[in-house]
Amino acid sequence: MLKTAIYLLLAGFTALPAAAQSPKPLPAIEQKMIDRGLVDIQKVDAGILVELKYSTTDNFIGRDVYGELTRAYLQPEMAKRLAKANALLQKEKPGYKLLVYDAARPNSVQYDLWNALDNLKIPAGSKTMYVADPKIGSNHNFGCAIDLTVADANxxxxxxxxxxxxxxxxxxxxxxxxxxxKGKLTARQVENRQLLRNVMTQAGFKVNTTEWWHFDGMSKAQARARYGIIP
Known part of the structure; x- marks a missing residue:
């Protein structure tokens, strides 16, 4: 009995430091988002999938431009709408989930994306079709835009x-x-896009005419006035 008591005492004593450890601090880029009032969308809806493409090399720039940013952040209102869209999707297609590719984006990264278009030889007059001019900002830079797709039950x-x-x-x-x-898209591919658009527009987002994956929560002027740009 004495040995057991000593063992338990020692075990409890050694467990205290681990339990008392402070939580690991968030990366500075994420803390900047939180300080500006943005929220982690998976804390609003844990069922939404996230794979930030700019935290990988699987993007048009070919490199990781987000570094430690791996969670998707949005303005609280936008995150609630996204959760609504995910619920609508699951109601229509049980097991399906939204898969987020990009959300709030620092304006500093916007410059990286903008400059990368020069390497792709995109004409200067056409650049804004694909990347917003960082001097003006993208809705991503205000936490009011989302890039995403639909994932199946698997x-x-x-x-x-x-x-x-x-x-x-x-x-x-x-x-x-x-x-x-012209046979360059199939009926199924268009149906899949329409599925995404239907749930997103029902939740209050607007369609982008040149990117099937991009949706805006409000106009850029409204976002700038209400929230301000993320540096």
């Missing part, structure tokens, strides 16, 4: 006809019927 992204960040008419919602007639 977590696999649906076939949308192009990858995320594809530059060209094949990715344009406004060109889908033309691409369908």
């Amino acid at each position: 977590g696999k992204p649906l076939d949308m006809g192009t990858k995320f960040d594809f530059f060209g008419p094949l990715a344009y919602p406004r060109s889908e019927q033309e691409m369908l007639k």
Whole structure:
């Protein structure tokens, strides 16, 4: 009995330091988001999937530009709308989930993306079709835009006809019927895009005419006035 008591005492004593340890501090870039009032979308809806493409090399710039930022943040109002869209999706397609590719983005990163277009030889006059001018800012820079797709019950992204960040008419919602007639998109691919659009617009987001994956929560002028840009 004495040995057991001593063992328990020692075990309890050695467990105290681990229990008393402070939580690991968040990366500075995430703390900056939180300090500005943005929220981690998975804390609003844990069922939403996140794979920030700019935290990987799987993007048009070909490198990780987010560093320690791996969680998706939005303005609270936008996060609630996204949770609503995810609920609508699951109601229509049980087991399906939204998969987020990008959310709030620091304006400093916007400059990286903007400058990277020069390497792709995108004409200067066409650059704003694909990346917002960082001097003005993107809705991402205000935490009011989201890039995403739909994942099936196995977590696999649906076939949308192009990858995320594809530059060209094949990715344009406004060109889908033309691409369908030309056989460059299939009926299923267009249906998958429409599924995404339906739940997002019902939740209060607006469609982007040149990117099937991008949705805005409000106009840029409204976002700038209400929230201010994320440096």
